[in-house]
Amino acid sequence: MTRQDRHIEVEDWTERFAGPRSLPRALRDELVARSRIIKVAAGKQIFGPGQATDSLLFLLEGTVRVSQTSESGREIVLYRAVAGQSCVMTTACVLAEDAQAAEGVAETDVRAVALPKSVFDEMVSLSPDFRDFVMSAYRRRIHDLLRVIDDVAFGRIDGRLANRLLELAGTADSLSVTHQQLATELGTAREVISRQLHEFQRRGWIVQSRGKIDIEDRDALAHVVDSV
Amino acid sequence: MTRQDRHIEVEDWTERFAGPRSLPRALRDELVARSRIIKVAAGKQIFGPGQATDSLLFLLEGTVRVSQTSESGREIVLYRAVAGQSCVMTTACVLAEDAQAAEGVAETDVRAVALPKSVFDEMVSLSPDFRDFVMSAYRRRIHDLLRVIDDVAFGRIDGRLANRLLELAGTADSLSVTHQQLATELGTAREVISRQLHEFQRRGWIVQSRGKIDIEDRDALAHVVDSV
DNA sequence: GCGGCAAGGTGACTTTGTCACGGACGCCAG
DNA sequence: CTGGCGTCCGTGACAAAGTCACCTTGCCGC
Structure with missing residues (x-):
C-alpha cells in the first residue's frame, strides 16, 4: 500500500467515525501516524481468549462473527459486527479484557483500522462525536446480548x-x-x-x-x- | 435533608466516582447544584419499559435487581447492581434507551445520586477517571450478560x-x-x-x-x- | 473405483418446560 | 371457630429439547 493510499484511507475513516467537525487537525494527523489499516482473511480469528490485543478494530469492510464457547466446548454466536452498519467497532476491547471464552472470527475478508488503546483514549477525551459513537456501540452490543438471552431462555x-x-x-x-x-x-x-x-x-x-x-x-x- | 448534609453527600460521591484529582473545582460545584440525592423504597421500580428517565443513577446504598421479561411474561434476572462494589452505575441509560423489556427494581431501600444526562456528558468529557469508571461499568455489565448466556444456553x-x-x-x-x-x-x-x-x-x-x-x-x- | 472423511440420519434415553389440576397453609371477616 | 380466599407448593401426564451411540451417505483426491 502506498503512502498516498494510506492517507486516503485515514481521511476516510476519521470522517466516518469521529466526525470532521470535532476532530482537530493536529489530532487527526497524529492518528494518521499512530494507526494502521489491517486486513484479515476470511476464517481467521481476530480476537479471542489467550490473545491479548492492545488495539481496537474499526471495520471498514467485511463482517466479524463474535461467539462464546462454554467449558464443555459448545458454542453460540453472540452477534455480528458488520461494516457499513452504524456500529462497526469490534468489542475486542471489552471482551479481550475478560480472559473470557469470547472470540471474534472474520466471516469474510476484513479490512479494518487498528487503533492502539492510547490513541483510542485520546480520541474519546477529545472528540464528543467519537465518544457518542463508542457509547452507542456499547449500547448496541448490550442490546444484542439481551436479545440472545431472550431467545435462548424463552x-x-x-x-x-x-x-x-x-x-x-x-x-x-x-x-x-x-x-x-x-x-x-x-x-x-x-x-x-x-x-x-x-x-x-x-x-x-x-x-x-x-x-x-x-x-x-x-x-x-x-x-x-x-x-x- | 439539610443543606449541610447534602453538601457532605456530594463531597462523598464525587470523590468516590470521579476521583478528586481530575475533577476541577468548578465542575464539582456545578455538580452539587445539578444533581440530587434520591431515595427509593425496597420493591419500587427504578427504571423499566415505558419509563423514560433522563438521569443516571449511581448507587450509594442498597442493591438493584435488573431483569428482563419476555413477551410471554416469563422473567429472568440479568444481574444485580450492589452499592459498595466497584461498579455502582445502574445501566438505566443503556437499557432505558431501548424501549426493551428490561427493568430495574430496588431490592433493598436504595439511596443514589441522580445525575442528569447533560451533567453526565460533561463529566465524561472532563474527567478521565470518571470515564474509566463508566467504561469499566459497561464492561462489567457485558461480562455479567455473557455469564447469563453461558448459564442459560449450556x-x-x-x-x-x-x-x-x-x-x-x-x-x-x-x-x-x-x-x-x-x-x-x-x-x-x-x-x-x-x-x-x-x-x-x-x-x-x-x-x-x-x-x-x-x-x-x-x-x-x-x-x-x-x-x- | 476406492479409501477416508465430513455431513447428515436415527433411535433410545434424559432433562427441562408446559399444562392442568388439587391440596395445604395463612389470614382475615363474620 | 369457621368459612372463604389468595398464595404457595406438589404432582402427573405430556411436549420439547439435549445427549449418546451408532449408522449411512455423499464427496473428493488418488
Missing part, C-alpha cells in the same frame, strides 16, 4: 432456526451452511437442527442437499419466527 | 439453582424465598424449581418450609455447582 428452536435461515440467506433463496454451523449459531446440538430441518423439508418449506439449503417458502418460515 | 438447572441458593444465602444458612422467585432468578418455571428443591431435600442438602429454605449441606450444593 424462545423455541424452530422459530429461532427459521429466523437464522432467513437472516443468513438475505435476499438469496439458497444458502451454503452445514447443520453443525447452524447448531453453533443457535447454541444447540447438531441433531436438534437436523431434526428441525427435516421437519421443515417435510412441510415443503426448504429443500436440503449436502451443505446447502434452498428456501422454498419464505412466508411459512417467517410465520414460524413470530408464531413463537 | 448450564444445567440443578447447578444453577444450587449456585443461586448459595449466593442468595450469603453466609446465613437460611433464606426466605419462594419457588416462584427462584424460578424468576433463573428464567425457568416454578415446577422445575419445585422438583429440584424436592430432590435437594431428599438428599438432605436443604430443608424446606413455606417460603423458606434452610441450607443443611453447603459442600454438597457447592459440589453440584461446578460438577456442571
Whole structure:
C-alpha cells in the first residue's frame, strides 16, 4: 500500500467515525501516524481468549462473527459486527479484557483500522462525536446480548432456526451452511437442527442437499419466527 | 435533608466516582447544584419499559435487581447492581434507551445520586477517571450478560439453582424465598424449581418450609455447582 | 473405483418446560 | 371457630429439547 493510499484511507475513516467537525487537525494527523489499516482473511480469528490485543478494530469492510464457547466446548454466536452498519467497532476491547471464552472470527475478508488503546483514549477525551459513537456501540452490543438471552431462555428452536435461515440467506433463496454451523449459531446440538430441518423439508418449506439449503417458502418460515 | 448534609453527600460521591484529582473545582460545584440525592423504597421500580428517565443513577446504598421479561411474561434476572462494589452505575441509560423489556427494581431501600444526562456528558468529557469508571461499568455489565448466556444456553438447572441458593444465602444458612422467585432468578418455571428443591431435600442438602429454605449441606450444593 | 472423511440420519434415553389440576397453609371477616 | 380466599407448593401426564451411540451417505483426491 502506498503512502498516498494510506492517507486516503485515514481521511476516510476519521470522517466516518469521529466526525470532521470535532476532530482537530493536529489530532487527526497524529492518528494518521499512530494507526494502521489491517486486513484479515476470511476464517481467521481476530480476537479471542489467550490473545491479548492492545488495539481496537474499526471495520471498514467485511463482517466479524463474535461467539462464546462454554467449558464443555459448545458454542453460540453472540452477534455480528458488520461494516457499513452504524456500529462497526469490534468489542475486542471489552471482551479481550475478560480472559473470557469470547472470540471474534472474520466471516469474510476484513479490512479494518487498528487503533492502539492510547490513541483510542485520546480520541474519546477529545472528540464528543467519537465518544457518542463508542457509547452507542456499547449500547448496541448490550442490546444484542439481551436479545440472545431472550431467545435462548424463552424462545423455541424452530422459530429461532427459521429466523437464522432467513437472516443468513438475505435476499438469496439458497444458502451454503452445514447443520453443525447452524447448531453453533443457535447454541444447540447438531441433531436438534437436523431434526428441525427435516421437519421443515417435510412441510415443503426448504429443500436440503449436502451443505446447502434452498428456501422454498419464505412466508411459512417467517410465520414460524413470530408464531413463537 | 439539610443543606449541610447534602453538601457532605456530594463531597462523598464525587470523590468516590470521579476521583478528586481530575475533577476541577468548578465542575464539582456545578455538580452539587445539578444533581440530587434520591431515595427509593425496597420493591419500587427504578427504571423499566415505558419509563423514560433522563438521569443516571449511581448507587450509594442498597442493591438493584435488573431483569428482563419476555413477551410471554416469563422473567429472568440479568444481574444485580450492589452499592459498595466497584461498579455502582445502574445501566438505566443503556437499557432505558431501548424501549426493551428490561427493568430495574430496588431490592433493598436504595439511596443514589441522580445525575442528569447533560451533567453526565460533561463529566465524561472532563474527567478521565470518571470515564474509566463508566467504561469499566459497561464492561462489567457485558461480562455479567455473557455469564447469563453461558448459564442459560449450556448450564444445567440443578447447578444453577444450587449456585443461586448459595449466593442468595450469603453466609446465613437460611433464606426466605419462594419457588416462584427462584424460578424468576433463573428464567425457568416454578415446577422445575419445585422438583429440584424436592430432590435437594431428599438428599438432605436443604430443608424446606413455606417460603423458606434452610441450607443443611453447603459442600454438597457447592459440589453440584461446578460438577456442571 | 476406492479409501477416508465430513455431513447428515436415527433411535433410545434424559432433562427441562408446559399444562392442568388439587391440596395445604395463612389470614382475615363474620 | 369457621368459612372463604389468595398464595404457595406438589404432582402427573405430556411436549420439547439435549445427549449418546451408532449408522449411512455423499464427496473428493488418488
